[in-house]
Amino acid sequence: MKDSGRSMGKRLVGILAIPVGVLMIILILCGAKGIRLFATEGNWIAFFQATATVMITTIVLSINLNSGRFDFSIGSISLLSSVISASICIRFGLATGPMLLISIIAGAVLGLCSGVVYVLVKLPPIIISLGITLLYEGAAFTVTNGYGVSFVANNELVSFPSVFNYIIVIVLCLAFAIVVFDHTKFGYDYKALLSGQKVAVETGIHEVKNAIICYTIAGGMMGIVGFLSATNTGTIQMALNFGSISIMFTAFLPMFIGGFIGRFCNEKIGYFIGALTMAFVSLAYARLNVHSSVQQIITALLLVGFLIYLNNEKVIKNIFGFRKRRAEKNYEV
Amino acid sequence: MKKLVKKVLCIMLCLSMTVAIAGCGSKKTSKSGDGKLDMSKKVKIGVLVSDTTTAEALSFRKYYVDYIQKQYNVEFVYSDQMKDAAGEKSALDTFITNNCKAVISFSSFDRASQLEQCEKAKVYYAVATGTLTQKEYDKYKKYEYYVGAVGPSLELEYQTGYDMAKHYLDKGDENFAIFGGALPYYTEMHIYRVAGMLTAMIEAGGKDANYDGAKTKDEVIAKLFKAGSVSTGSIGTIQVLGYVGGYDMDDAWNAKCKQMVQTKGLQILLAVGNGSDFFGAAAAKAGVKVASVDAYAKNYGDAMQGKMLDYMAGKFSASIGPIFIATYRATLGAPLHNDKGEAIALDQGYWVAQNNDEFQKYYKVDSSIEKPAYTKKMLDKLLKADYKTFKEFVEKYKYEDIQTIGE
Numbered sequence: 001m002k003d004s005g006r007s008m009g010k011r012l013v014g015i016l017a018i019p020v021g022v023l024m025i026i027l028i029l030c031g032a033k034g035i036r037l038f039a040t041e042g043n044w045i046a047f048f049q050a051t052a053t054v055m056i057t058t059i060v061l062s063i064n065l066n067s068g069r070f071d072f073s074i075g076s077i078s079l080l081s082s083v084i085s086a087s088i089c090i091r092f093g094l095a096t097g098p099m100l101l102i103s104i105i106a107g108a109v110l111g112l113c114s115g116v117v118y119v120l121v122k123l124p125p126i127i128i129s130l131g132i133t134l135l136y137e138g139a140a141f142t143v144t145n146g147y148g149v150s151f152v153a154n155n156e157l158v159s160f161p162s163v164f165n166y167i168i169v170i171v172l173c174l175a176f177a178i179v180v181f182d183h184t185k186f187g188y189d190y191k192a193l194l195s196g197q198k199v200a201v202e203t204g205i206h207e208v209k210n211a212i213i214c215y216t217i218a219g220g221m222m223g224i225v226g227f228l229s230a231t232n233t234g235t236i237q238m239a240l241n242f243g244s245i246s247i248m249f250t251a252f253l254p255m256f257i258g259g260f261i262g263r264f265c266n267e268k269i270g271y272f273i274g275a276l277t278m279a280f281v282s283l284a285y286a287r288l289n290v291h292s293s294v295q296q297i298i299t300a301l302l303l304v305g306f307l308i309y310l311n312n313e314k315v316i317k318n319i320f321g322f323r324k325r326r327a328e329k330n331y332e333v
Numbered sequence: 334m335k336k337l338v339k340k341v342l343c344i345m346l347c348l349s350m351t352v353a354i355a356g357c358g359s360k361k362t363s364k365s366g367d368g369k370l371d372m373s374k375k376v377k378i379g380v381l382v383s384d385t386t387t388a389e390a391l392s393f394r395k396y397y398v399d400y401i402q403k404q405y406n407v408e409f410v411y412s413d414q415m416k417d418a419a420g421e422k423s424a425l426d427t428f429i430t431n432n433c434k435a436v437i438s439f440s441s442f443d444r445a446s447q448l449e450q451c452e453k454a455k456v457y458y459a460v461a462t463g464t465l466t467q468k469e470y471d472k473y474k475k476y477e478y479y480v481g482a483v484g485p486s487l488e489l490e491y492q493t494g495y496d497m498a499k500h501y502l503d504k505g506d507e508n509f510a511i512f513g514g515a516l517p518y519y520t521e522m523h524i525y526r527v528a529g530m531l532t533a534m535i536e537a538g539g540k541d542a543n544y545d546g547a548k549t550k551d552e553v554i555a556k557l558f559k560a561g562s563v564s565t566g567s568i569g570t571i572q573v574l575g576y577v578g579g580y581d582m583d584d585a586w587n588a589k590c591k592q593m594v595q596t597k598g599l600q601i602l603l604a605v606g607n608g609s610d611f612f613g614a615a616a617a618k619a620g621v622k623v624a625s626v627d628a629y630a631k632n633y634g635d636a637m638q639g640k641m642l643d644y645m646a647g648k649f650s651a652s653i654g655p656i657f658i659a660t661y662r663a664t665l666g667a668p669l670h671n672d673k674g675e676a677i678a679l680d681q682g683y684w685v686a687q688n689n690d691e692f693q694k695y696y697k698v699d700s701s702i703e704k705p706a707y708t709k710k711m712l713d714k715l716l717k718a719d720y721k722t723f724k725e726f727v728e729k730y731k732y733e734d735i736q737t738i739g740e
Contacts, residue, residue, distance in 0.1 A: 042595045042615075046588035053584065146391045150632035152613035153639025232587060234614035235632075238386040240414055250583065279584070286588035291562070292517070292581045 014264035018257055019277045026284040035287050041163075043283060048166035049232055050282045055170060055275035056225050058251040058258060059177050059268060060218045065255075066194055067214065069125040073114055074222045075244030076136035081107035081219075082226030082236050083140045086149045089157060096160045096231060103227040104220045110136060111219015115212040133242055141238050152234035160231040170272070173224065177268045186213055253303045254278045260310065370665045370716060376407045376435070378660060379428030379456075381447070383415040383440035387607070388630030392650035392699065393439070393462070399702045401657055404709040418443035422450060429454045434664040435480070437461050437656060445469060452478045457668075459660040460484065461653045463522070464678055474675035480663050481677030483656040483727055485648075489682045490522045491550065493646050494529025497603055497624050500644060500687065502537040506600045507571050509534070510593050510621075513578035514606035517561050526605040526626060527563060528554045531573075538569020574599050591615045601643075609633055613641030626683070629692070629699040637692045645692060646683040649699045654707035655679075655727045658715040671720050679727045695732055706735050 030037050038044055057074070064071040085102035088094065094102075118128045151157045181187040189210050192200040201207050225247070230236050254274030262270035281302075285295050309316065380397065384390040397409050410433055412424035421440055425447060428436055435457035438447055444465060451458035460482035465473065473479050485493070498509070511530060514523045531544045531553050545564050547553045557563070563576040575593035579586065594602060594615040601622050602612055608625035613636050616623045624644035627633065636642040659669050659677060671677055684699075686692035698706050715723055729738060 040592070040595060042591050043588075046584070046591060050584040050588070141386070146386055147388060147630065147632065148386065150610055150635065152609055152617075152632075152641045153635045158614040233611065235610040237582065237610070240385060246583075282583075282585040283588060285585035286592055289589070290585075292579050292586070295581075295585060 011264040015261055015269075015273065018261065019273055019280065022277050023280050026280055030284065030287060033288060037280075037283060037287055039287075043287070044163050045161050045166070046286065047279050047283045048163050048170070049161060049228065050279035051272075051275050052166045052169050052173075053225050053228050054250055054254055054278050054282075055272050056173050056221050056228075057247060058254045058271040058275055059173070060221045060225075061248060061251040062255055062258075062267075062271065063181075063214050063218045064125070067190075067211070069118070069211070069214075070129065071114075071125065071215075071218065072129040072242070072245050072248065073132040073136060074218060075239070075247035076133045076140070077107050077110045077114070077219050078222040078226035078229065078247060079236070079239060079244050080110060080136045080140045080143075080226075081223040082230040083143055083149055085223075085227065086151060086157070086230055086236060087143065090149070090151055090154065095156050099157060099231070100224070100227050103223040105223070107223020107226065108216050108220035111222070112212065112216040114219065115215025118215065119208045119211060130242070133244060137238075137240050137242075137244055141240060144236075144238065146238060148238045149230070149236040150234065151230075154234070158231060158234040160228075166228075169224065169228070173221065174268060174272055177221075178266060180217065181268070182266065186210065190214065250278075253299065253306065256303070256306050256310065260306075370662070370667055372406050372665065374406065376661065376664045377431065377433045378407055378409055378657075378664070379425070379431070379433040379436040380409050380411045381415065381421060381424055381428075381436055381438040381440045382412055383442065385414040387628075388633065389628035389648055390439070392628050392630060392648075393653050395702065396650040396653060396705060397657070400651075400705055401654070405661065407661060412440075415440045415442060418446060421447055425450050425454075425456075429456055435459065435660045437653075437660055439463075445473075448473050448476065448479055452476050457660055457663040459656050461656045462648060464680075466521075470676075470678055474678075476676065478663075479676045480656075480660050480668065481679070483659070483677070483679045483681055484652075485522070485682055486678075486680045487521055487525045489680055490525040491529040491532075493626060493683055494526035494603075494605065495533045496529070496685070497526075497626070497644060497646060498530040498533035499537075501601045501603075501622075501624070502533055502571070508574055508598050508600045509572065510575035510577075510596060510599050510602045511563050511573060512590075512602060512604035512606065512608055512612065513563055513576060514604070515578075515580070516557065516563070516605065517578040519558065519561060523605045524554065524557045528557055530603050531557075531563070531568065534568045534571040534573070538567075538571040540569070542569025542571065544568050572598075594621055595619050609636035609642040613639075617641045629684070629686075629696045631696070631700070634689075634692055634696050637686070637689045645686045647686065647695070647699075649684050649695065649706050649730075649732075651699070651706035652681055652730065654705075654712050655681075655715060655723070658712050659723070662716060667717070669718075669720060669723055677720070677723070679724055681727050681730045684730075684732050698732070706732075711738055 026037060060074055081103050084106040085099045088102055089099040114132045117132065118125055121128060181190060189205045192205055193207055193210055197207060254271060254277065257277055258267065258271035258274035261273050382390060401407065402409055410428060410431060415421050415424065421442055425436060433456060436451055437459045439461050441463060444460065448458055455478060457478050457480050459480035462484040464482045464484055464486045511527060513527055516523045516527055528550060532550045535542045535544055535548060544553055545556050547556045562578055563573065565573050565576055574596045577589050577593050590611055594612050599621050601624065602608060602616055604623060604625045607627050608623040612623055617640060622643040623641065625642060626646045629647045629649060633642055633645060637645065662669055669677055684695050686695055715726060726738065729735065
């Protein structure tokens with residue numbers, strides 16, 4: 001019982017150490033400058049919006065990346081699905097609910113197409129995804145004649161951003177990902193393929209079907225990201241020549257953080273906490289008015305620092321373990 | 334005998350080579366005997382663009398491709414979106430290989446290199462919707478293949494920012510925020526626009542008003558160039574409550590934008606670029622008026638109608654008509670020079686819409702490809718015009734003035 005409690009405590013420390021540590025540092029920095037991190041409702045909305053988009057993007061990125069499929073096209077799926085949904089909704093005067101639904105469906109179809117191309121062409125996924133990115137970016141550009149979509153004057157479509165709505169999106173997406181990947185036959189097959197594709201296929205798991213479903217789910221979820229980004233500003237800016245890829249890079253650090261936290265809890269919850277951590281950082285950049293070049297340096301340092309830690313974890317633990325043992329020895333003497 | 338034959342052959346060969354070289358060097362003129370320009374051959378013109386997705390860039394492209402290309406015997410070859418000077422060099426190489434006779438440049442990462450490259454390749458080079466700095470102009474004005482520049486000078490950019498701020502200061506507004514666009518990247522036109530805004534505030538701010546100690550236009554410009562951003566705070570009785578620059582468009586940047594617009598007491602957001610798309614929705618909720626410098630596009634019209642945009646200083650798409658004519662003339666062997674025989678450098682400004690009716694009136698003309706602001710009939714007058722006539726035409730850029738030219 002005591003051991004179980006100690007283990008639970010250790011897990012809680014593992015789960016909360018990074019977000020709480022980051023929040024503490026940010027609060028100290030804000031305090032030193034006399035700034036409140038959450039001063040207005042707008043700050044809360046920005047925080048939860050960032051948490052939602054980063055968490056979903058991280059989950060999406062991990063779906064294919066964990067299986068060795070590097071998918072550069074997720075940003076372009078988000079772009080094109082939001083262009084499709086916003087265009088339809090503006091034309092027919094639809095509200096945010098239908099827009100979200102159309103975004104998800106459009107994203108899922110685009111993801112499905114991406115997956116089908118991948119399994120049919122059988123080229124490395126990195127090449128396929130780059131081609132798909134250009135195709136979808138070009139399609140979005142053509143559909144809007146290059147002007148993008150702007151609905152800033154449409155009060156209905158820009159009414160979505162609120163803390164409550166973002167929390168609902170976070171909870172539903174997280175629950176969906178956990179249920180699908182941890183509690184369904186598809187999820188078990190997915191995990192079996194991760195741990196050994198050859199053996200899994202020999203046991204009767206259909207890897208092609210699994211890959212296509214992965215792409216479809218990823219596409220649908222990126223449709224949600226597109227919807228969240230579009231309704232946040234009321235405008236969809238066009239991206240060409242791989243301009244949409246940058247969204248993917250926002251998910252790397254939370255994915256690594258989530259992977260680390262995933263040792264102590266469900267991996268998807270790890271991604272959520274990773275996204276939460278990045279949302280604290282993102283809001284701090286805004287509240288402290290940090291210059292974008294400084295932001296990039298800080299984010300890069302955090303990423304590199306975290307990777308260095310993950311790759312040298314044993315060495316670091318040994319060093320600290322050695323010191324601890326030596327301290328204990330000296331104490332005994 | 335053999336030696337004599339050899340000598341004769343050598344002399345003939347030398348003569349033929351001399352004639353051939355002289356032929357290569359001589360400038361072709363397409364003027365026919367009666368002074369008319371020979372426009373029977375299609376002329377390829379490369380268009381170098383650093384931006385392919387903004388409303389402004391798309392309007393310009395539409396005017397060239399959907400109107401000018403159908404009216405004149407020309408073909409426009411567009412570059413991809415430029416990201417740096419190396420990209421510009423590579424795109425110019427492609428134009429030259431594709432037998433483009435001229436390049437009209439909308440890209441300004443390294444104008445000097447572009448100009449040198451075109452001069453070396455004997456391809457005419459023109460700057461659209463911008464100007465060279467005085468130092469650059471002094472260096473290149475005599476270059477044979479430099480056609481010149483037509484667009485807002487830095488002085489005009491300054492004036493645009495000044496007028497925008499003054500419009501609200503005269504109404505008694507005192508609490509402002511500024512969107513600096515590419516100011517953090519030291520883009521001169523944006524720096525000058527912001528300098529105009531701040532100088533207007535200094536003038537309106539009372540006796541001891543100053544911006545970080547700067548009181549004059551030149552001092553403000555120097556401050557902005559040094560800092561690469563705008564300091565918030567008081568300018569006498571006027572308040573600069575917020576500032577955002579750059580185009581990061583990530584979560585932190587979006588949060589910054591929203592936070593700025595929701596600053597307590599804010600009345601006006603002055604944007605050196607697209608203001609309504611980035612701030613419109615949040616500004617409308619907060620009751621803040623947005624003023625922009627951009628172009629006449631449908632979405633801005635919608636924003637103006639929906640009270641998300643209050644003031645627009647916009648480039649009109651046909652404003653690039655005169656520089657096309659100057660370039661086209663050069664390729665036809667009738668280049669236009671100023672009175673001193675130098676490349677042209679002409680100032681051309683914005684159409685300013687201060688309400689929705691004005692905006693819609695300008696937009697109707699600007700978006701037309703049947704009867705744009707500068708029609709073929711109007712531009713044809715420039716094909717053989719002297720410098721004075723050309724200059725007068727360009728400088729009458731205001732909407733009402735252009736209607737007069739049309740008549």
